[in-house]
Amino acid sequence: MNESLSREQVEMLLPYYVNGTLDAAEKQQVESVLKQHPSLWDELTFLRKLQTEVQAMPAAGNSPGELGLRRLQQQLPASSQPKQISPRWRWAAVAAAFLLVVQTSVMMLTSVPGGYQQAGEQQQTPLLIITFEPQATEAEIRQLLLQNQLTIVEGPSVLGLYKLSAATEPETLLQSLQQSDLVESVQLNR
Amino acid sequence: MNDDIAILHQIAAGSQQALAEFYRRYESRLYRFICSKMPDQFEAADLVNEVFLEVWQKAAEFQQRSKVSTWLFSIAYFKTVDRLRKTRPEALSEEALDNLEDDSPASLTCLIQAEQADQVRHCVSTLKPDHRAVMELTFFEEMSYRDIATVVNCPENTVKTRMFHAKQAMKKCLQRLAGGGLSHE
Known part of the structure; x- marks a missing residue:
């Protein structure tokens, strides 16, 4: 050169x-x-x-960190057998479908005040990011969500994460959810 | 570097412990890079997971033609582009080459002051995803333009051009924020 x-x-x-x-x-x-x-x-x-x-410059938001690693490790045995879908994951898919139905039902049944809600307002409420224990059943998860007036806003992601919005202060729910046997991890999204 | 290759060999042999070490080494950097193209942090976290699953499955196929980090960021780039193609095709539109004005060189040193860090962050966030990704790889990952070309699968000159446009866009944005004194009117 x-x-x-x-x-x-x-x-x-x-x-x-x-x-x-x-x-x-x-x-x-x-x-x-x-x-x-x-x-x-x-x-x-x-x-x-x-x-x-x-x-x-800080990264945008928190990276998945140790939680992401745990979820990854849970997926490893399944990922080594690409043609097989383990019964657990089949069940997870069924549970996810059920949760979607539940979410839709809850949203339809919950009395929503008339008029529109501004998207900007919704974002101000912190969301909860949660993963459930693999053995938690759909019925148990449904009960937990209804008891705590929680709504699934997004998920499940590949990592098994759900974003939940709370009718009450999410900060106060955090501690009780952390103590639930059904919950693997929960944190506030900002 | 050799350490990375050794870890990759262990992963290829089925060591989950090695994968965990590799994950801890790269996870936050990878997430940051994916976020430079993918605006949704939730999806970015999913993509990090997909990348490491692919590392688990394909570690044995790594052929040492590039650095491990280059190989890893290439996987991340392809997965991110693939996801964007499915969910946000508009984000992948070919870069329109703006009519970028040349700036007055004398003013450049004034553009970034310590107290303007927030403005820099804002301007970075307004960059086109392709430009931002190249800038992240250049300045945060400190990769050579040759390695970046491998990661983003494009010619070396395209990398240089994208970086050039990223820099020009940063100047324009900072000038705008700095007020009339620095703008081209």
């Missing part, structure tokens, strides 16, 4: 000069062009600051 690079080509390489991944020849060429074009130093400074800011 002995041909000299144009200013434009060097500008394209600057982010990789900043992150230190250019090979020796490219690096040398970039430095040579930088000497000829002082205006590129401003680009360089901008990119360095941008890198600092990007690295300091």
Whole structure:
């Protein structure tokens, strides 16, 4: 790579000069062009600051973390046998279908005040993110949800996560759900 | 790096412990990367799970043609694009090359100040997913443009172009937020 690079080509390489991944020849060429074009130093400074800011940025929301690992580990034996669907997962699918019906029924039966609710308002209420113990039956889960006036908003996800909205303060429900034998994990979504 | 390969060998041999170690090593970085393209955090968490399931199933197929991290982020990228294709095809529309103005170089050093961190975050969030993903891989993962090209399965020049457009878009956004003094009128 002995041909000299144009200013434009060097500008394209600057982010990789900043992150230190250019090979020796490219690096040398970039430095040579930088000497000829002082205006590129401003680009360089901008990119360095941008890198600092990007690295300091928190990730959007919480990653699945240890909970995700537990769910993954539960799936491993099944994933090694791609053609077979274990009875547990078949049951899980049936349970999920039932829960969907329950969710629909609860939403239809719950008295909803007339008029519209703003989507923005709904998002202000923290949701509960929950996973159930694998042995929990659909009837038990249904009872738990009804007892606590909980509605499934989303799920199940591949991880088995459900998002629930609560008619009462979700913070107060958190502790009682954590103590339930049916619940594997529960946390507040913000 | 070699450590990653050793762990992958153990995973290929069926070690769940090795998979857990590998998961803890990469999970949050992978989630962050997936979130750069996938706006729904719930789906992003699902995709992280799918990626590690694929690692479990395909660890034996890793051929060391690239770094383990490059291979892993490629899986994440393909799964994310596949999911977006099914659920949000509009998010994958080919990048329209905006008529990006060249900025006054003299003003650039003023654009990012420490107190403007929030503005930077806002501007990053407004980037097109493809541009943001490349910027994340460049600055957060500190990957070379060659590795990024492997991850996102595109020519090296496309990576450089996307990064260039990401930078230009950041400048425009920051200038807008900084007020009239820096804008091109």
